Amino acid sequence: MTTKTATRAGEPEVLELDRVTIRFAGDSGDGMQLTGSQFTRTAAVYGNDISTLPDYPAEIRAPAGSLPGVSGFQLSFSSSPIHTPGDQPDVLVAMNPAALKTNVGDLPAGAALIVNEDAFNAANLSKAGYATNPLTDGSLKSYTLFEIPISTLNARALEGLDMTSKQVDLTKNFFALGLMFWLYERSMEPTLRWIEDKFSKRPVIVEANRRALKAGYAFGETTEIFHTHYRVAPAKLAPGRYRNITGNEASALGFVAASKLAGRPLFYGSYPITPASDILHQLSGYKDFGVKTFQAEDEIAAIGAAIGASYGGALGLTATSGPGIALKSEAMGLAVMVELPLVVADVQRAGPSTGMPTKTEQADLLQVLFGRNGDSPMPVVAPATPADCFDVAIEAWRIALKYMTPVVYLSDAFLATGSEPWRIPNVADLPRIDVENATDRSTFHPYARDPQTLARPWAVPGTPGLEHRIGGLEKSDIGGNVSYDPDNHHRMTMLRAEKVAGIANDIPEAEPYGVERGELLIVGWGSTYGAIRSAVERLLAEGQSVAHVHLRHLNPLPRNLGDLLGRYRTVLVPEINLGQLLMVLRAKYLVDAIGYDKVRGKPFRISEIHERAEQILAGR
Amino acid sequence: MTDTIAAQTPRQPGQPLALTRKDFVSDQEVRWCPGCGDYSILAQTQKVMPDFGYPREKIVFISGIGCSGRLPYYMNTFGFHSIHGRAPTLATGLKAARPDLMVWVITGDGDALSIGGNHVLHAMRRNVDIKLIMFNNRIYGLTKGQASPTSEIGKRTKSTPEGTIDRPIMPLSVALAAEATFVARSVDTHTEHLQGTLERAGFHHGSAFVEVLQNCNIFNDGAYRDFTDREVRDDRMLVLEHGQPMIFGKERDKGIRLRGLHPEVVQLGHGVTEADLLVHDEGAEDPHLAFMLSRMWWPDYPVPVGVLRNVARPTHDELLTGQVEAVRAQRGEGDLAKLLDSGETWTVS
Numbered sequence: 011m012t013t014k015t016a017t018r019a020g021e022p023e024v025l026e027l028d029r030v031t032i033r034f035a036g037d038s039g040d041g042m043q044l045t046g047s048q049f050t051r052t053a054a055v056y057g058n059d060i061s062t063l064p065d066y067p068a069e070i071r072a073p074a075g076s077l078p079g080v081s082g083f084q085l086s087f088s089s090s091p092i093h094t095p096g097d098q099p100d101v102l103v104a105m106n107p108a109a110l111k112t113n114v115g116d117l118p119a120g121a122a123l124i125v126n127e128d129a130f131n132a133a134n135l136s137k138a139g140y141a142t143n144p145l146t147d148g149s150l151k152s153y154t155l156f157e158i159p160i161s162t163l164n165a166r167a168l169e170g171l172d173m174t175s176k177q178v179d180l181t182k183n184f185f186a187l188g189l190m191f192w193l194y195e196r197s198m199e200p201t202l203r204w205i206e207d208k209f210s211k212r213p214v215i216v217e218a219n220r221r222a223l224k225a226g227y228a229f230g231e232t233t234e235i236f237h238t239h240y241r242v243a244p245a246k247l248a249p250g251r252y253r254n255i256t257g258n259e260a261s262a263l264g265f266v267a268a269s270k271l272a273g274r275p276l277f278y279g280s281y282p283i284t285p286a287s288d289i290l291h292q293l294s295g296y297k298d299f300g301v302k303t304f305q306a307e308d309e310i311a312a313i314g315a316a317i318g319a320s321y322g323g324a325l326g327l328t329a330t331s332g333p334g335i336a337l338k339s340e341a342m343g344l345a346v347m348v349e350l351p352l353v354v355a356d357v358q359r360a361g362p363s364t365g366m367p368t369k370t371e372q373a374d375l376l377q378v379l380f381g382r383n384g385d386s387p388m389p390v391v392a393p394a395t396p397a398d399c400f401d402v403a404i405e406a407w408r409i410a411l412k413y414m415t416p417v418v419y420l421s422d423a424f425l426a427t428g429s430e431p432w433r434i435p436n437v438a439d440l441p442r443i444d445v446e447n448a449t450d451r452s453t454f455h456p457y458a459r460d461p462q463t464l465a466r467p468w469a470v471p472g473t474p475g476l477e478h479r480i481g482g483l484e485k486s487d488i489g490g491n492v493s494y495d496p497d498n499h500h501r502m503t504m505l506r507a508e509k510v511a512g513i514a515n516d517i518p519e520a521e522p523y524g525v526e527r528g529e530l531l532i533v534g535w536g537s538t539y540g541a542i543r544s545a546v547e548r549l550l551a552e553g554q555s556v557a558h559v560h561l562r563h564l565n566p567l568p569r570n571l572g573d574l575l576g577r578y579r580t581v582l583v584p585e586i587n588l589g590q591l592l593m594v595l596r597a598k599y600l601v602d603a604i605g606y607d608k609v610r611g612k613p614f615r616i617s618e619i620h621e622r623a624e625q626i627l628a629g630r
Numbered sequence: 631m632t633d634t635i636a637a638q639t640p641r642q643p644g645q646p647l648a649l650t651r652k653d654f655v656s657d658q659e660v661r662w663c664p665g666c667g668d669y670s671i672l673a674q675t676q677k678v679m680p681d682f683g684y685p686r687e688k689i690v691f692i693s694g695i696g697c698s699g700r701l702p703y704y705m706n707t708f709g710f711h712s713i714h715g716r717a718p719t720l721a722t723g724l725k726a727a728r729p730d731l732m733v734w735v736i737t738g739d740g741d742a743l744s745i746g747g748n749h750v751l752h753a754m755r756r757n758v759d760i761k762l763i764m765f766n767n768r769i770y771g772l773t774k775g776q777a778s779p780t781s782e783i784g785k786r787t788k789s790t791p792e793g794t795i796d797r798p799i800m801p802l803s804v805a806l807a808a809e810a811t812f813v814a815r816s817v818d819t820h821t822e823h824l825q826g827t828l829e830r831a832g833f834h835h836g837s838a839f840v841e842v843l844q845n846c847n848i849f850n851d852g853a854y855r856d857f858t859d860r861e862v863r864d865d866r867m868l869v870l871e872h873g874q875p876m877i878f879g880k881e882r883d884k885g886i887r888l889r890g891l892h893p894e895v896v897q898l899g900h901g902v903t904e905a906d907l908l909v910h911d912e913g914a915e916d917p918h919l920a921f922m923l924s925r926m927w928w929p930d931y932p933v934p935v936g937v938l939r940n941v942a943r944p945t946h947d948e949l950l951t952g953q954v955e956a957v958r959a960q961r962g963e964g965d966l967a968k969l970l971d972s973g974e975t976w977t978v979s
Contacts (some may be wrong), residue, residue: 051974054974054976055974055976055977056976057978206716243874244978246978247978248978249978249979250869250977250978251971251975251976251977251978252975252976252977252978253971253972253973253974253975253976254973254974255949263969263970266964266966267966267970270966272639275727277723277726277727296964296969297953297954297958297964298957298958298961298962298964299956299963299966299969300954300958300964301954302726302727302950302951302954304726304950306719306752307748307749307751308717308748310716310749311716311718311719311722311748311749311752312719313719314712314718314720314721314722314723314749315719315720315722315723315726316714317712317720317722317723318692318710318719318721318722318723318724318725318726318727319723319726319727320723321710321720321723321724321725322723322724322727322728322731323727323728324727324728326723326727328765340713341713341716344712348710379758390927434970434971434975435970436967437966437967437970452867453781470726470728471687471688471689471690471708471724471731472687472688472728472730472731473687474685474686475687476687476708477686477687477706477707477708477709478708478709479656479658479702479703479708479709479710480709480710480711481693481702481703481709481710481711481712482711482712482713484712491658492658492703515677
């Protein structure tokens with residue numbers, strides 16, 4: 011949807027756009043993540059709906075100019091609600107040949123391509139594997155190409171500053187950002203303020219970045235390369251106060267909120283691992299909330315310490331990614347056995363083994379559902395969007411505390427590092443979390459159970475008369491002493507399973523978005539929400555008989571899910587794995603659901619889901 | 631509102647409670663093999679418990695896996711029998727969340743030095759305020775007799791029929807290298823010494839590492855007989871006493887002298903006097919003397935028992951709580967509404 015706005019003669023025309031998707035790409039040392047996040051902040055504060063997808067290599071600084079060293083940041087901003095960072099960029103800013111080569115394939119014909127012409131020298135072309143210069147060999151003719159000598163222009167703008175040429179070159183991302191600000195009619199103010207805050211102790215750096223940003227902006231304004239600039243009006247979001255938030259930030263805030271709501275201090279044990287480490291960084295800054303963080307010697311120590319803290323009456327939390335879950339599994343089983351509240355966050359990344367640490371995947375579902383010895387059921391919850399992480403983090407703790415059970419919180423790299431506007435909730439509207447510790451010695455038994463929830467009492471050390479022993483050995487029902495009695499083991503195994511299964515009565519039913527019954531139901535979980543929802547919106551607009559169910563609770567599943575699955579001719583389960591939820595649904599409900607799997611380390615595109623659904627609906 | 635767990639009672643050393651050993655005996659039947667050294671360690675542990683001034687509910691015993699792991703079941707305190715090698719991690723988290731508790735870790739040579747080696751190192755270097763008692767029987771008992779990380783080289787076991795080819799680890803050397811602030815050794819059958827050592831450990835402020843030489847009469851009987859038996863122990867063991875010259879022997883006629891960088895056993899008399907001997911200093915800031923002692927072993931040397939090292943450093947929970955309190959003093963108690971509504975915000979009306 012574009013609308014031309016009349017402008018005075020000589021001024022560039024302004025096009026009104028509904029939605030724009032930009033991708034910044036350059037060397038991992040080029041500051042592309044910073045550039046992208048600055049544009050995101052500016053668009054967010056302006057009032058657009060936004061969604062972002064940082065895409066960076068695991069190497070901190072891969073060899074300059076090389077293909078593996080390319081770092082990208084895609085963001086979509088819009089005047090109407092959006093759910094994804096966009097399928098294909100409308101604009102690609104490529105800072106060097108390697109960035110062009112690795113990203114140009116994602117561009118639709120006609121997209122704008124802004125390149126730093128200075129970087130297209132023989133050495134860089136060769137590092138990127140270009141035999142001829144793509145800027146001159148005609149291979150980019152299906153795009154609108156803007157060749158700008160960004161390095162040269164930027165260096166000229168910074169002339170006279172006491173800086174090395176290398177330092178000067180490091181600011182060229184701000185030139186590119188300034189140009190994009192002009193192109194999309196954005197204020198430079200938020201970024202200028204940020205520069206001053208960030209480099210307040212280094213005035214020359216402040217000046218350099220200011221000049222670079224302004225030079226880029228002025229370049230757009232004064233040269234006649236761009237005949238048009240674009241306007242994306244603020245989105246009509248629900249009234250309220252907003253901030254831009256990543257999934258990891260929202261998770262950390264949700265965990266702190268849960269601690270406040272429960273009236274128990276948060277203890278966070280963690281070992282650094284991509285892409286979960288930001289949760290540790292964030293929580294270590296919340297000591298004023300009584301949060302104690304512990305950077306453990308390994309993943310096992312991290313969960314062990316969290317279990318110890320929970321045993322002591324705190325909210326013991328640990329977070330990691332897939333390889334860390336593998337290491338924590340034995341301790342997760344211990345938490346199942348001793349029935350203590352614990353939250354284990356898994357920010358999934360592409361695997362197996364070390365896999366692709368900075369790329370997203372949903373392939374830990376079966377690991378967290380079943381990856382432990384013995385029958386050891388654990389509730390599993392999964393946020394759907396970056397902002398949703400806040401609510402689901404609280405939900406994880408609500409379940410853990412009410413049912414005295416470890417809970418898995420299943421995020422992923424896309425949610426963790428992607429961002430969107432978050433309507434800041436009113437604290438009074440947050441769910442209540444009631445916690446009670448056992449104190450009555452006359453009625454206390456370590457494994458007596460609440461008849462409703464089947465939760466055992468939380469009797470913390472320091473409570474007179476409640477001295478008792480727990481541990482990984484099987485315990486007798488009610489009394490809690492070590493027991494090898496065959497019937498007791500069977501009973502305890504059943505009780506642990508029934509306790510978790512019973513949570514289904516305490517979570518909302520699944521609600522289809524779209525038709526109540528009909529041809530096609532698309533079932534998703536986790537970060538595929540945006541792509542599925544957008545595709546289903548499109549299909550519904552096209553008059554198709556389709557619906558979307560997105561599962562927040564993966565164990566137990568909503569109690570009406572089986573019934574719901576039966577109301578559609580076909581059930582499609584798109585996942586960024588090889589069909590893990592699919593396997594669960596087929597096994598549990600005997601439904602002939604079909605999967606749609608892509609494991610490319612990237613989120614689904616809307617068009618991919620849309621196309622697959624169309625094929626199914628057309629009987630293909 | 632966030633600190634409602636339990637009132638915190640500072641430790642009051644030297645104010646024993648009016649409790650006896652019996653108050654710390656649980657209702658569970660003790661199930662170690664008859665004649666096992668663990669019985670004595672349990673009895674001495676129960677005996678010293680009233681001395682520390684902690685009521686039963688404020689004492690927690692955490693164990694790993696192995697025969698030693700059973701001990702918490704027999705203590706009428708709070709107890710947590712965890713998983714193999716991980717007891718120090720649970721203890722670290724518990725102590726961090728609950729500085730008001732007295733936390734003991736019960737472990738063995740396999741639990742502490744094989745599967746849990748990493749955790750012992752880090753708990754010690756952080757000076758987590760835990761009392762770690764390592765039962766060292768130089769064998770895997772619960773799994774029925776495989777070589778352990780402290781088994782002597784060449785030892786024939788079920789898993790090493792031609793003899794183990796792995797050099798044994800010296801537990802006290804490891805503890806010292808890991809910066810433990812209290813390092814001691816005692817023997818299961820030397821009940822008085824063991825009791826005194828456990829008491830010293832209990833009163834230590836910070837990580838205490840106590841190696842108890844413990845006899846497994848089923849799978850490694852007599853492992854320490856050569857120097858612990860009543861008839862020979864005075865001549866083959868060195869009882870360390872802070873500030874005292876290192877003298878040993880039934881007749882107290884032998885001592886340890888330093889020759890270059892090496893300890894040397896000397897006979898007193900014939901020109902050698904007490905003044906020539908090393909004087910034990912458990913509080914020495916640098917750990918060289920303690921490390922030297924940790925390497926001494928029969929038959930080259932008498933085996934040292936007692937406290938090798940005892941220095942004061944701030945504990946992990948003190949430092950952690952200190953940071954929390956400092957931040958709170960500076961910023962005040964965190965306000966959730968303000969935290970959520972922070973960063974760059976905008977309003978949609």
